[in-house]
Amino acid sequence: MVSERGLDVLKAIVHDYVASREPVGSKTIVERHAFGVSAATIRNDMALLEEEELIVAPHTSSGRVPTDKGYRLFVDQLADRRPLSSAQRLAIEQFLGESIDLDDVLSRTVRLLSQLTNQVALVQYPSFTNASVRHVELVTLAPSRLLAVLITDSGRVEQRIVETVTPVDPSDVDRVKVAIGDAAVGRTIADAAAALEGLPDDLDVPLQQLGRLVADAVIGQLGHYRQDRLVLAGSANLARTEDDFRSIFPVLEALEQQVVLLRLFGEMQSDAFGVSARIGRENAAYGLSETSLVVSDYTTAPGETARLGVLGPTRMDYSSNMAAVRAVARYLTRLLGES
Amino acid sequence: MVSERGLDVLKAIVHDYVASREPVGSKTIVERHAFGVSAATIRNDMALLEEEELIVAPHTSSGRVPTDKGYRLFVDQLADRRPLSSAQRLAIEQFLGESIDLDDVLSRTVRLLSQLTNQVALVQYPSFTNASVRHVELVTLAPSRLLAVLITDSGRVEQRIVETVTPVDPSDVDRVKVAIGDAAVGRTIADAAAALEGLPDDLDVPLQQLGRLVADAVIGQLGHYRQDRLVLAGSANLARTEDDFRSIFPVLEALEQQVVLLRLFGEMQSDAFGVSARIGRENAAYGLSETSLVVSDYTTAPGETARLGVLGPTRMDYSSNMAAVRAVARYLTRLLGES
DNA sequence: TATTGGCACTCAGTGCAGGTGAGTGCCAAC
DNA sequence: GTTGGCACTCACCTGCACTGAGTGCCAATA
Numbered sequence: 001m002v003s004e005r006g007l008d009v010l011k012a013i014v015h016d017y018v019a020s021r022e023p024v025g026s027k028t029i030v031e032r033h034a035f036g037v038s039a040a041t042i043r044n045d046m047a048l049l050e051e052e053e054l055i056v057a058p059h060t061s062s063g064r065v066p067t068d069k070g071y072r073l074f075v076d077q078l079a080d081r082r083p084l085s086s087a088q089r090l091a092i093e094q095f096l097g098e099s100i101d102l103d104d105v106l107s108r109t110v111r112l113l114s115q116l117t118n119q120v121a122l123v124q125y126p127s128f129t130n131a132s133v134r135h136v137e138l139v140t141l142a143p144s145r146l147l148a149v150l151i152t153d154s155g156r157v158e159q160r161i162v163e164t165v166t167p168v169d170p171s172d173v174d175r176v177k178v179a180i181g182d183a184a185v186g187r188t189i190a191d192a193a194a195a196l197e198g199l200p201d202d203l204d205v206p207l208q209q210l211g212r213l214v215a216d217a218v219i220g221q222l223g224h225y226r227q228d229r230l231v232l233a234g235s236a237n238l239a240r241t242e243d244d245f246r247s248i249f250p251v252l253e254a255l256e257q258q259v260v261l262l263r264l265f266g267e268m269q270s271d272a273f274g275v276s277a278r279i280g281r282e283n284a285a286y287g288l289s290e291t292s293l294v295v296s297d298y299t300t301a302p303g304e305t306a307r308l309g310v311l312g313p314t315r316m317d318y319s320s321n322m323a324a325v326r327a328v329a330r331y332l333t334r335l336l337g338e339s
Numbered sequence: 340m341v342s343e344r345g346l347d348v349l350k351a352i353v354h355d356y357v358a359s360r361e362p363v364g365s366k367t368i369v370e371r372h373a374f375g376v377s378a379a380t381i382r383n384d385m386a387l388l389e390e391e392e393l394i395v396a397p398h399t400s401s402g403r404v405p406t407d408k409g410y411r412l413f414v415d416q417l418a419d420r421r422p423l424s425s426a427q428r429l430a431i432e433q434f435l436g437e438s439i440d441l442d443d444v445l446s447r448t449v450r451l452l453s454q455l456t457n458q459v460a461l462v463q464y465p466s467f468t469n470a471s472v473r474h475v476e477l478v479t480l481a482p483s484r485l486l487a488v489l490i491t492d493s494g495r496v497e498q499r500i501v502e503t504v505t506p507v508d509p510s511d512v513d514r515v516k517v518a519i520g521d522a523a524v525g526r527t528i529a530d531a532a533a534a535l536e537g538l539p540d541d542l543d544v545p546l547q548q549l550g551r552l553v554a555d556a557v558i559g560q561l562g563h564y565r566q567d568r569l570v571l572a573g574s575a576n577l578a579r580t581e582d583d584f585r586s587i588f589p590v591l592e593a594l595e596q597q598v599v600l601l602r603l604f605g606e607m608q609s610d611a612f613g614v615s616a617r618i619g620r621e622n623a624a625y626g627l628s629e630t631s632l633v634v635s636d637y638t639t640a641p642g643e644t645a646r647l648g649v650l651g652p653t654r655m656d657y658s659s660n661m662a663a664v665r666a667v668a669r670y671l672t673r674l675l676g677e678s
Numbered sequence: 679t680a681t682t683g684g685c686a687c688t689c690a691g692t693g694c695a696g697g698t699g700a701g702t703g704c705c706a707a708c
Numbered sequence: 709g710t711t712g713g714c715a716c717t718c719a720c721c722t723g724c725a726c727t728g729a730g731t732g733c734c735a736a737t738a
Contacts, residue, residue: 027730037682041681043732047732059688060687060731062689062690062730063730063731100559101498134486137490141492147496149496159496235574235595236588365702366701379711380711396702398701398718399719400702400717402700
């Protein structure tokens with residue numbers, strides 16, 4: 001059972017280790033933090049912490065380093081929930097406020113977050129399952145090539161090229177467009193997909209083939225709304241933060257395999273403060289056992305949440321990263337909730 | 340003056356050094372390449388090559404390493420212009436042939452190129468200055484929020500949100516849409532922008548304010564067509580290929596600052612074979628002095644070219660990378676030229 | 679009982695010395 | 709022009725002693 005002061009010692013070790021990147025010894029602690037006790041006392045506490053597997057000594061006679069379990073305890077109980085500086089808040093508002101459209105908002109958000117934290121930042125696209133179809137447009141690019149454009153009231157636009165086997169008649173295109181529009185516009189993503197499924201059979205025979213092609217394209221676009229995407233920024237921070245370059249390889253790989261990150265995102269649940277962390281070996285299944293992920297939800301509409309966060313070495317500054325992630329998520333929620 | 344065999348020696352050194360990552364000595368060369376002469380003879384040739392600054396010895400008594408100048412000579416005169424294997428060609432055709440739309444084509448291309456070369460791959464978006472406006476759509480998202488969508492015959496779609504100060508009348512939206520459509524549809528990017536510039540003044544007074552907002556948005560979208568973008572993939576290859584992790588930091592940074600790469604792309608000119616290379620210190624101005632770039636043009640329409648290429652350590656396999664870049668660029672030209 | 683100073687011990691890191699070997703430059707001979 | 713021989717250089721490895729930061733343990737203390 002670790003004493004009150006023992007926890008303070010753990011907190012000090014986490015702080016100093018994150019700052020200095022070097023194992024921290026009992027003497028350093030009494031020098032830097034005013035504990036009012038001697039180094040020997042700290043050593044006794046450290047022995048207990050080590051027994052509890054909260055810290056570990058890399059070598060028989062070197063300072064201590066927090067274990068994953070130590071970081072976990074720190075994050076859950078000890079980390080300061082300090083707010084961002086007002087200058088930082090202002091930066092967030094100003095930088096995000098200038099956005100043009102959804103793509104722009106998210107790309108600004110991810111760059112901002114990576115600059116605030118000096119880590120790799122990730123932002124998940126909203127899923128918009130509650131969004132409804134606002135407009136379907138069919139444009140003839142070439143005699144046998146159409147472009148189907150889908151617009152929703154969430155402001156997102158999807159496009160897809162449709163190739164036909166034979167050249168199509170402009171009036172046919174128009175009739176198909178109207179039919180598809182009638183079936184889909186005003187419905188939610190899921191409803192529209194269902195309605196389009198059976199539509200082609202109800203068309204005049206000459207239009208059925210074209211109708212089938214276009215309906216399939218639009219259904220494919222609707223499916224895209226469920227399929228998650230990520231934007232990311234700041235991967236250069238990996239090379240700055242990490243000391244061993246071999247350890248950045250799996251991380252860079254994971255960043256390219258967005259599927260992995262999306263699954264990780266999906267598994268995390270925010271705590272009472274709206275932020276959650278996956279630490280070190282908790283990510284072992286994803287090949288990221290020396291990496292931590294700090295994540296928060298943001299909301300685009302009632303019931304529609306997506307996530308954003310930062311990825312960095314297990315030895316990261318959890319306090320400030322959690323604060324930044326939380327602040328950005330809140331501001332993003334406010335910004336996107338306006339519409 | 341370097342002899343015929345001297346150049347063969349340089350070629351052997353480049354080959355072996357790229358493969359082994361270690362300075363190559365005279366003995367290794369006579370063992371691996373059937374030169375039919377003794378090591379001492381090779382040493383004489385190497386002394387000449389060193390005098391010409393084509394190779395250099397990292398330490399007084401170690402094998403030789405090509406200099407940037409050596410790589411340059413190798414690329415310009417010695418590298419085999421060997422075609423891809425038929426299996427690789429097939430992979431290109433199959434993988435790219437499945438594409439859905441332009442975004443998909445480019446994202447597949449960049450992934451393919453990074454897999455073929457094991458380097459970071461870059462693909463520049465086509466500029467489409469010859470493209471013409473096919474359709475302008477205006478969708479009401481909220482009482483005072485519109486979405487302007489621009490579609491060109493090159494199959495690209497641009498979107499932008501327009502905020503109005505006061506709620507707008509649906510019929511006004513429709514009239515503005517028709518007016519803008521009449522002015523822009525059928526014209527090229529540049530012509531449409533010019534036509535829209537003065538349009539609002541010709542509208543009925545009550546529509547002028549809305550017309551100005553929307554016209555500006557569309558002009559902004561048109562401007563986007565000139566502004567270049569890059570897609571990239573395979574940055575994890577940096578951590579695999581590079582031996583020093585400090586050297587990957589500036590590269591990762593450059594990858595995030597697309598402007599830098601675009602400027603680099605712009606400065607390069609393809610040679611007779613359609614491929615060009617920037618080697619090592621030739622990129623010093625961009626902080627990439629230990630990095631080489633292999634680039635080729637691809638064509639989307641007569642007079643419309645963009646570029647793609649790979650980025651990697653100076654010590655890269657130029658022969659196969661140039662072959663891959665060239666093949667992919669050719670196939671992409673064929674694929675996009677079809678329309 | 680908790681804290682403290684003292685002390686022996688451990689071990690990573692550093693600097694030094696010697697040995698090894700891959701590779702070179704030079705030269706005389708072919 | 710090519711070759712074998714040879715002395716020379718220097719990165720790299722090994723073993724060794726030394727140093728110092730840090731620990732664990734213990735007896736003394738408040």
